[in-house]
Amino acid sequence: MSSQGKFSVLRSILRTLGLSQEAVDEIVDRIVDFLSADEPSAADKEVYPYALRDDFLSPAELSFYRVLATVVDPEIRICTKVALGDLFYAKIKDSSDWRRYTNKIDRKHVDFLLCDGQTMRPLAGIELDDSSHRREDRQARDHFVNRVFATAALPLIRVPARRGYAPVELRAVLGEWAAEEKAAEPVAESTPARVDAVYDKKPAPSPAPPPTPTPKPATTAPVSPSPQITQPASAAALPGTSLFGPPPVVDPVEPAPPRCPKCGDEMVLRTAKSGANSGGQFWGCTNYPKCRGIVQYQPTAN
Ligand SMILES: [Zn+2]
Numbered sequence: 001m002s003s004q005g006k007f008s009v010l011r012s013i014l015r016t017l018g019l020s021q022e023a024v025d026e027i028v029d030r031i032v033d034f035l036s037a038d039e040p041s042a043a044d045k046e047v048y049p050y051a052l053r054d055d056f057l058s059p060a061e062l063s064f065y066r067v068l069a070t071v072v073d074p075e076i077r078i079c080t081k082v083a084l085g086d087l088f089y090a091k092i093k094d095s096s097d098w099r100r101y102t103n104k105i106d107r108k109h110v111d112f113l114l115c116d117g118q119t120m121r122p123l124a125g126i127e128l129d130d131s132s133h134r135r136e137d138r139q140a141r142d143h144f145v146n147r148v149f150a151t152a153a154l155p156l157i158r159v160p161a162r163r164g165y166a167p168v169e170l171r172a173v174l175g176e177w178a179a180e181e182k183a184a185e186p187v188a189e190s191t192p193a194r195v196d197a198v199y200d201k202k203p204a205p206s207p208a209p210p211p212t213p214t215p216k217p218a219t220t221a222p223v224s225p226s227p228q229i230t231q232p233a234s235a236a237a238l239p240g241t242s243l244f245g246p247p248p249v250v251d252p253v254e255p256a257p258p259r260c261p262k263c264g265d266e267m268v269l270r271t272a273k274s275g276a277n278s279g280g281q282f283w284g285c286t287n288y289p290k291c292r293g294i295v296q297y298q299p300t301a302n
Pocket residue numbers: 260261262263264265285286287291292293
C-alpha cells in the first residue's frame with residue numbers, strides 16, 4: 001500500500017474513534033513529521049557500486065578513432081559504441097516475440113556510427129575487426145549483426161583492426177562506401193526515406209511513393225524507376241485514383257489504410273501538427289516514432 005493509502009486508512013480509523021477532523025489532521029501531520037525526520041529515505045540507503053572505466057575505448061579503438069576523425073567530412077559526427085537497441089527496433093506486435101528479438105540486439109553495440117551532423121541521422125556503422133572476430137562465436141555474432149544492418153538498410157563497414165591506421169587507406173575504405181552512397185542517391189530521391197523531410201520541416205516534401213508490402217532499402221542499387229515516371233498518364237486522370245500509385249482498395253467512407261512504405265507495417269490517419277502540411281491529414285506508421293514512414297492521404301474523390 002502506498003503511504004498515501006496508509007494515511008487515508010489511518011484517518012478513517014481515527015474518525016471512527018470519534019476524533020474531530022481537526023484532531024485527525026493534527027495526529028497525521030505529527031506522524032508524517034516524525035517519520036520523515038527519523039527514517040532515512042530509501043534513496044539514501046541505496047548503494048551505488050559504480051566507477052568510471054579507464055577503457056571506454058581500447059587502444060586500437062582510440063587509435064582508429066583519431067585517424068577516422070581526420071578522414072571523415074566535417075559535417076559527419078562520429079559516435080562510439082552505439083547500442084544496437086538504440087539504433088534498431090523489432091517491428092513485431094506480439095509481445096513475447098518482440099522481447100525475444102529485442103533481447104537479440106539488446107546487449108550488442110557497433111564500434112562506431114557515422115551520423116549526419118545536422119540531423120544526427122545514422123549514415124553508416126563501422127566495426128573494427130580484431131583477431132577475436134575469427135573465433136567461431138564471434139563469427140556467428142558478426143553474421144547476425146551484418147544481417148541486422150542489411151535488413152534495416154544501414155551500411156556497415158568492416159575494417160580490420162591494426163596497430164596503426166594510415167589515413168590514406170581509411171579514406172580509400174570510406175571513399176568506396178561514399179561512392180556507393182552517391183550511386184544510390186537518385187533512388188533515394190524517390191524512396192520513403194525522403195518523405196522524412198516533412199518531419200525535418202523542409203518546405204516541400206517529395207510526393208509519397210506507392211505503398212509496398214516489402215520496403216526497398218534506400219541504399220540498394222536502383223531497382224525500379226521513380227514512381228512518377230512509371231505511372232501511366234491515363235491512370236492519373238481516372239477519378240479516385242491516387243496520383244502516385246495504383247488505386248487503393250476503397251471503403252465508401254474511408255480509404256483502406258496503406259502499408260508503411262518503410263517497414264511494411266500498418267498505418268493510421270494522423271493530423272500534421274506543424275510544417276507546411278499543418279492541420280492536413282496523412283498516413284503515419286503505427287511504429288512511430290521508431291519508424292517515421294508516411295504516405296500522402298488522398299481523400300476519396302467523390
Ligand atoms: Zn513504418
